[in-house]
Amino acid sequence: MSGSVSPLAPKSFAEMPPVRGVRMATAAAGIKYKNRTDVLLMVFDEPAAVAGVFTRSRCPSAPVDFCRQNLAGGVARAVVVNSGNANAFTGKKGKAATELTAQSASEAVGCSIGEVFLASTGVIGEPLDATKFAGVLSDMTTEAASDFWFEAAKAIMTTDTYPKVSTRSAKIGGVTVTINGIAKGAGMIAPDMATMLSFVVTDADIAPEALQVLLSEGTGPTFNSVTVDSDTSTSDTLMLFATRAAARDGQKAVTDATDPALDGFRAALNDLLRDLALQVVRDGEGARKMVAVTVEGAESDLAAKRIGLSVANSPLVKTAVAGEDANWGRVVMAVGKSGEMADRDRLAIWFGDVRVAVDGERDPSYSEAAASAVMKEEDIAIRVEIGLGSGKATVYTCDLTKEYVEINGDYRS
């Protein structure tokens, strides 16, 4: 793990306004790291509506199991997130640790255990000593402040080289609401010390069912369209909370996700999710370049996404990008192996604005110099036209560098 910040890091961070109804505090509980914060507490003084999307792994962490169970209640009062230990593959001890943490949080905040949500990121298979939370959560509840987003983002970092924050505002029926989010992640997951976690809070008054639809729909083209290394965490967690404080400004509660009053909110939320997801890719382990792979003309949007992920996850495409090599033959290979319908002789490929292949062969006016110039950029767009239908998708990834191998080969030691 090099200590340097990703060259793709944002040049500046968003100024994060407070979101009415949520307070936060961080602490150094000494779970694994020394001299840094490793616990985040979010407190909702009034019950907040909650929605969540979790890893599809068949081996989810204990906190993921715990959140899935509480999500049915639709109400959140507290969120506890720790870095340094994922509490994953920890058997009965892991379940006991989530229960003890939730117990401590419920006592500190004064809510039921069913209103507590948890997330952990860090080493897999190491028992998590939840007694470390008991000592800090009570003080954290008292100290928690509303203008603490940047510090919150820092407390949940693992191999991240920068904190990830984003904010948007929108109007619902003429009333302005705020949406703030934080995220962490540096591999699409390196379960030993990464994982994708994200927590988004709005002061809008939206019912849990509608919130869940908004979040689930928003995840597809954002967090579920980014990949660093094709490896999926046991702990991936994305949660959206609505504190409903905007009701005091006269915002009428929204209970149906299809309500046109949500149009502006949906757009702002999706934009924020995309911003956070791209910040995760741009902090991909060892990343030097960001790649957007757009697939058009596939049989369906789903087919386009699968072809896009086949290109974005191909080690040979990713090493070519790292080497600034306009190696479009590897894109052909990745399209061909995706399993989705493709017709070699209809395929066209662009690197940036340079068409490199068309009608099943190298572009007649192919210029190695022009294609190579595109590859020297920091942000690279690869576009593939399949020529079969109208399915379309864009996925995002980064290059595969020696530093990725170094970070993940030397990690635990």
Place this chain on the structure above:
Amino acid sequence: MSGSVSPLAPKSFAEMPPVRGVRMATAAAGIKYKNRTDVLLMVFDEPAAVAGVFTRSRCPSAPVDFCRQNLAGGVARAVVVNSGNANAFTGKKGKAATELTAQSASEAVGCSIGEVFLASTGVIGEPLDATKFAGVLSDMTTEAASDFWFEAAKAIMTTDTYPKVSTRSAKIGGVTVTINGIAKGAGMIAPDMATMLSFVVTDADIAPEALQVLLSEGTGPTFNSVTVDSDTSTSDTLMLFATRAAARDGQKAVTDATDPALDGFRAALNDLLRDLALQVVRDGEGARKMVAVTVEGAESDLAAKRIGLSVANSPLVKTAVAGEDANWGRVVMAVGKSGEMADRDRLAIWFGDVRVAVDGERDPSYSEAAASAVMKEEDIAIRVEIGLGSGKATVYTCDLTKEYVEINGDYRS
């Protein structure tokens, strides 16, 4: 591309006996390389039975299309293989190049175009100048010799660091037959300069239909169970030829793959295919370690294979192996993301003979020292017990090193 031989290369090469009925010659046609052979011609003086298995890519190379078409005839008289240019994604020019090559070969050998088989490996998207074959194939036909297997294996190398040869013998109805094979490949495919090609010849008298069944069945646990980087070539080709020369020793022709007379032959063939496939993995680009991933107790053999490939293709598992890190948490992650049924709390994992995880958590008697000692070996066995059924599979891979990134990032330039 470093010039050094893989540390996992065989300590010695098999002595390859002649196989009656096939002669070979190599030549330097100057397709891409200088000062080395780059064309192989195999001649069957009597019509040989032929079977083939090809890439599943939707963007196959022109020679793959050509072979698939001729395979229906079931008869081979000539095989032309070149390295340096894959004749893939070359459009109409590519098809014309296969036709011209086959024409040259048919004239040189004196057979029909439908009895010629072709394979090309090398750069994608670069038109192949097939006129270079016309000048050499006639002389090659004259010179072709039966004791030329090692030279044949050398002529088809690209990023391979050693030639891959294997030989077995078996009895069919009391008559001894020989099986010889050569292979090339150093990524499960790096389409810009690798690809998996393999040609196997026996003097047994076996009809094409039976030969195809034997080959298709034999491919599953061998060539289709190895992966270097999860990338599938546009050009992968595995062919099996039977010259029928053993008929002269009284071997009775076999026309049915289920004939018990083939039991010994089938075992010998599968053993040879496995040997060649493992030689390909051991020459994986940048490989320092070979990994056998065995999955047991899955819902089905297919589920076991998919879980095994999920582990074997995981960049995080492969970098951990490169770093000699007994990071079993990443194996949990890879099992979880495979999409196949798994129950976290029944999972057990072994590195070599060391059980590192059981019943959904770290083994109570886990020893980091013992697990780390396993990781220092050159050959590493990872075993996963799913605990749900009786499905079983073993897949083979290599580690992911900085050298892989270097080879594939600097390749074309």
